[in-house]
Amino acid sequence: MTPETNRRPIWSIMIPTYERSRYLSAAIESVLAQISEREFDRFQIEVVDNCSINKAIESIVSQYKGKVSFYCQPKTVDIYTNWNTCIERALGIYIHILHDDDIVGAGFYHRMEIGFNTNSAIGAACCRHQHIDEIGRRLKYISRLHRKKAGIIPNFIEKIAISSLFDPPAVTVKKEVYEKLGKFNSQMESSADHEMWIRIAVNYKVWFEPQVLAFYRVHNNTITSTVLSSGYNLVCARRVIKTFDRLLPSHLCWKLTKQALEECGKYGIKLAFRALSKGDLKTTFNQIREVLRSTHSLKVLSVILLVPWLAILAFLWRALRKIFVPIA
Incomplete structure (x- = not known):
């Protein structure tokens, strides 16, 4: 239940972070822009900090008091354990793990919810996404168009097993799916999200929204850049x-x-x-x-x-x- 009401929120937007505050406001603002005042009881928005020394993170979150909550790990854990803490703390029916440097576009949660509501067998809803640079300019890369109209992706197991098709901001998952299948496997390290999407595809239908509604930020201060090097x-x-x-x-x-x-x-x-x-x-x-x-x-x-x-x-x-x- 949300602290302000006795109702379970529909959405949990969980924002994991560690020592990085530069893009956090943009991530939060991209979420808040989609929620009207009367809809706030439908959303849980929480920043889950991995015991950062950087106190600017908590200071930023405090500016959104009453709308965004803050949780700090008692000690620093690996990034995937922090993602799993997001899942554990999520109260909503649907979970979106939005990394602190990524953003979502207008209509993201509305379109994802429509997808979930079409079929009870759907375990995850995702959308087309685009890469942006450090200052938010859109780059050339746009993810694959799996179907022209919104709907369930056919033969998704055969597609997702071959390649990780979605960056994290483009994917939302029912909480009950994580409860059934388990959380992110830290042994997979930088491919932990891909392994999770495969598990979901094996057991559930996956909804696809063809509009570009999520944006993955490409910059040097990421784990991804170190891993690629x-x-x-x-x-x-x-x-x-x-x-x-x-x-x-x-x-x-x-x-x-x-x-x-x-x-x-x-x-x-x-x-x-x-x-x-x-x-x-x-x-x-x-x-x-x-x-x-x-x-x-x-x-x-x-x-x-x-x-x-x-x-x-x-x-x-x-x-x-x-x-x-x-x-x-």
Whole structure:
């Protein structure tokens, strides 16, 4: 129940954070912008701080007194345990774990709730999402369009097993789903969310909203950027794939394992190319090393040989644009 009423909230928007206050207000404001005064009893909004030294976090939350609550871990835990604390503290029927540097667009919760209400077998509702930069400008990347009209994603197990299709701000989950399937597995580390989406897809229907209603922020001060630099993203991805034999239906296991490992390789090559074109040799080497540990597919291995040449062409193209594109 919310502190102000005896009613259970419909939504729990849980915002995990640790030592980072720069984007927190934007995350909170993006949520509050969607809630009218008479609807606040339908929402629980809580910042779950991982025992930060940075006291600016609590100070920011205090500005929203009566609308946003604050919980601080008694001691610092790993990021996935903090996510699980969000689940434990959530009071609502539906849970949205919104990271402190991400935001949602107008209509997000309304559209997700419509999805959940269409079919009791739906365990998660998600939407198309876009990447933004440090100051909120929209980047080119927009996630895949799984269907043109809102509805249940067909054959979702076969899609989500091969690749993590959704960044966290785009996914909402019924609390009862977490209660049945368990919480995030910290052993999966940077692929903990992907492993969770697979578990959900195996056991429930997943609703998709084709509008872009969630925004994932790309910047250097993230765990993701560190993981990519070391190549550890592919290590964690392989851990998820090793769980397929117990997670997936037996008739799909072999096929999806092969496809997922090949997809790991393709993704690693894409990251290596991007890094090399920027002169980042460390990331390039680490990604290619993990690609070779992930798959021996001839299709993937042949592309590795093209990475240096493609990177050189990309570098030259950018240089030529600087020379010949007139300055406004």
